[in-house]
Amino acid sequence: MTQSVVVQVGQCGNQVGCRFWDLALREHAHVNKNGLYDEALSSFFRNVDSRKSDGGACGVGGRIQHLKARAVLVDMEEGVVNEILQGPLREVFDNTQLLTDVSGSGNNWAVGHMTYGSAYREQIVDKLRKTAEHCDCLQCFFLIHSMGGGTGSGLGTRVLNVLEEEFPEVCRIATSIYPSVEDDVITSPYNSVLAMRELTEHADCVLPVENQSLVNIVNKIKLMSHSGKPGSVIKRDSTVISGQGGLSGAEKPFDAMNNIVANLLLNITSSARFEGSLNMDLNEIAMNLVPFPRLHYLVPSLTPLYTLADVSIPTRRLDQMFSDAFSKDHQLIRADPKHSLYLACALMVRGKVQVSDLRRNIERLKPSLPFVSWNQEGWKTGLCSVPPVGHSHSLLALANNTCVKPTFRELRERFTKLYRKKAHLHHYLHVEGMEQSYFSEAINSLSSLIEEYHHLDATKGKLIPDAPRLNIAT
Known part of the structure; x- marks a missing residue:
């Protein structure tokens, strides 16, 4: 079984990562009723026998004893990491996985990349190596960071460089959160452009996510749920509305936005975490979707973004899910891929879906999707049998498409x-x-x-x- 490591950098990276670990644990608990440490869990968690004297979290014969996330948490301010350590997820991380400072990067890429990147390089390498040593077969590093601030953009891309230097054979996938036009960080265009050069040169794949798209999606769902129309009640355990997770205190405005990004990560890692009739290897994403090395920005779209409380989902709804994945309303950046050129596309499906459903929908949609002439069959498909909690099925589309322009x-x-x-x-x-x-x-x-x-x-x-x-x- 292969394993992957999540590297969370900066405030945004750690908040999104926190949501990912919370939702991932829920998924595994939903499937793994007997509390056994299995291959699915080992992909992103390791089992530690803490042998607590108080009779705490230990077990026998392959049972879960004490789970530790395969993660490294980095932030140059302590706030968010401290919140995580005081919340429900505190047992999932230990001090060897954490790296914090107190002063922050002052929304300055250079401080994050140059100052902190140089000062903490050896510690970052040490924590990455220790985490990698706990893997039998390390397949992928997932970097989660934002582009607009100083730590996420500057130190985040410095960590990416370190990953390339220290683990050149291991795939590097970055989930990068781009600021909206109305961003309150005045220097965010500098930080984002400086970070983009590093992403273009040193990442294998980048999944760009725009804050404005997340705001639009959340507002649309809120509008729908408060419309009072029959059939518009949204289930509490659906993708966007799924409770507090690892952060303490009242729900914050960006929690729902972070949930969407966390679900992007849940879907892309589902084949690594669960069985499926058509599982997709994480290495295959870059291998099949990136024909030109610099053009590795893959536009993500996620569907469904919610589940209605009183609606069952027949085949018609399944087909609608595939159609939605190519509509601009479901893209996680403001883009319309159907009116731009596809270089390749991956469909990662979860739940009660047959291979025949997958193939039928690709054939149905193909005529309306403009592909490059030399890659008309440029589809990569994955089918994982375990759906997200609260859904019967879901779909993540990753489009290598010129709509990022x-x-x-x-x-x-x-x-x-x-x-x-x-x-x-x-x-x-x-x-x-x-x-x-x-x-x-x-x-x-x-x-x-x-x-x-x-x-x-x-x-x-x-x-x-x-x-x-x-x-x-x-």
Whole structure:
């Protein structure tokens, strides 16, 4: 059985990670009624015999004794990590997995990447190695971080570089939360563009998620649930509304948003955690969906985003789930993939779904989805038999699609608006090791990425002899 490690960096990364571990434990408890430590649990948890003198969490004969998450938690402020350690998930982590400071990165990529990245590099390597040593067959690192602040963007991408240096053969998948246009961090365009260069160069796959898309989805669900119409009562254990999880205190506005991202991670890891008739290996995501090494931004869409309390789901609803996965309302970035070019697409299905249902829906949808000419059959499918708690089935679509281009262009425009005025630049240039060339190299990297997507759009993916060539992944 393969194992994966989750690396949570910064406030957002740790809040999303907290939701993931909470929901993952619920899923395993729902399936594993006898409390046995099995292969499914071993993929993201290890079993520790604590032999407590008070007769606490220990067991015999393969029973769960004491679960520890395969995770490393990093934040340069203590707040969120302390909250986790005081909440229901406190037993799932120990001090060897944690790395915190007190002052934070001041919403400055350079402080996170240069200052803290250098100061804590050896400790980060040590914690990653110790976590990796507990794996029999380490397959993947999942990095969860945000792009707009200083620790998530700066130290998060420094951790990504460390992973590439120390574990070059292990797949690196980043879930990166992009700020909305109205973000209250004025330097977020700088942080995001500087981080994007690192993601483009050092990640195997990036799953971009936009805060604005999450806000839109949550608002839409709230509107629906308060409409008073018959059949619009949403189940309490559905994807978005699923309780407090590992954080203490009253539910915060972003809890529902974090739940959506956590469910993205639950779905992408489901084949590694449970049996299925058509399980998808995590390594196969990059192998099958990334024909050009730099173009590894995979647009996620998730469906259903809620479950109605009084509605059973017949075949018609199953087909609707597949249709929804390609509608712009279910994308986790503001994009419309059906009107852009597909390089490849993965469908990761969970629950009571037959392979025949999967194939029938692909055949039904294919005519409306524009694929590059040389990869018309560019579909990767996974089928896991265990659905998320509260659902009969679910679907995660990962589209390598040129529809990311408008998001990246918008980010470039916001960066340029700040950079043209040299606004706040001195805060970055005062950081030891940071030079102005980092800004020009980062914006050039982003512009080059946009141009590569534009070239594919302009040629409909056809390889034209005199046109600039993209590097094919090998």
